Amino acid sequence: MVLDTEEPETERHGNFTVAGVAHRGTDVDEAALWDSIDDYADHLDDAAVDTDRYAVMFDVDADSGEFTYVVGREVEDTDELSAELTAVEIPQATYAALHPEYESVEEMVLEVHEEVLDGDDRGDDVHAPVFERYESDRDPTTTADREIYVPVRDDEY
16 A cells, blocks of 8 residues: 555645646656646746645546646636636545655555555545645656645545
C-alpha cells in the first residue's frame, strides 16, 4: 500500500471550483499537463482566487482503469474562461489528508479507488473527487511532500 490510511487527519474542505487542463485515460504525463496550463495562464490568473494549484482526480472506471485528471487553479467564476478548460466542483465534505508514496498518478488513483474508497464501502456513500493542493512555492511534478485529500463519510472519523 502506498497510502498511509492508519488514523489519517481529517479536514472539512469544499465548496470551490477548480478550472484547468484535463486528461482522460490511464496514463498521465504530469509534467506535460502542468506545462500546458501555461497556455491559459492569463485566463486563470484573472479568475483565480489565489496562487495555490490543484490536481483533481475523479470519474474512475474500475473496469478500464481510466480516470479524469485535471490540473489547475481555484476560480471564483468560470464564465470568462476558455472553453478548452475543464471546471470541477469540489463539494463540501470531510476529507482524509493522506501522504502518498507513489511513483505515478495512475498508481495513486487506482489505489485510492480500490483500497480506500471501495475497500470499506466509502465509495458507495461519498461522491466527491480526490484532490491534491500545492502552494505556489511547491513543484507539483515531484513526488516528494505530496498531500492528497480523499473524501470520507463524516461518521468514519
